[in-house]
Amino acid sequence: MKAKPDIWQTIAKDKAEAETMRLRADLAIALRDRVAVWDLTQAEAAKRLGISQPRLSELLKGRIGSFRLDRLTRLASKAGCAMICEKPYTARATHARKFRHCRP
Incomplete structure (x- = not known):
């Protein structure tokens, strides 16, 4: 079975930019989810x-x-999100990031 193309690598100039885009998107999703529970x-x-x-x-x-990675990281910290970065276990894994909402 052929692997699906990585959208970030498709639109980025290089692998580093693709990873930055992926991190920014993951942080934005975590922030959106966190803000939603605040009511x-x-x-x-x-x-x-x-x-x-x-x-x-x-x-x-x-x-x-228009949000830089460092700005999103600071916002996530203010929102009470904890970011855990782990090295992928397999060559096929593109990333293994988790964002936990650990504080009310």
Whole structure:
């Protein structure tokens, strides 16, 4: 069976850029999920994260092109997400990242 192409490697210039894009997307998804459980308005959630409501709206809609990896990492930390990076166990695994929501 032929492996599916990796979308990030298809659109990135190189492997490092593809991994950065993948990390940014994973962080954005973790943030979106975390904000959803807060049961706050976007304005209240944005204040908790230290960003503007329009900026949070961009993030929640998946428009992450203007968010750098370090900024997303800081936001995830403020949101109470813990990031665990593990080395893939097999050659076929492209990444093994987990984002846990460990604090209320």
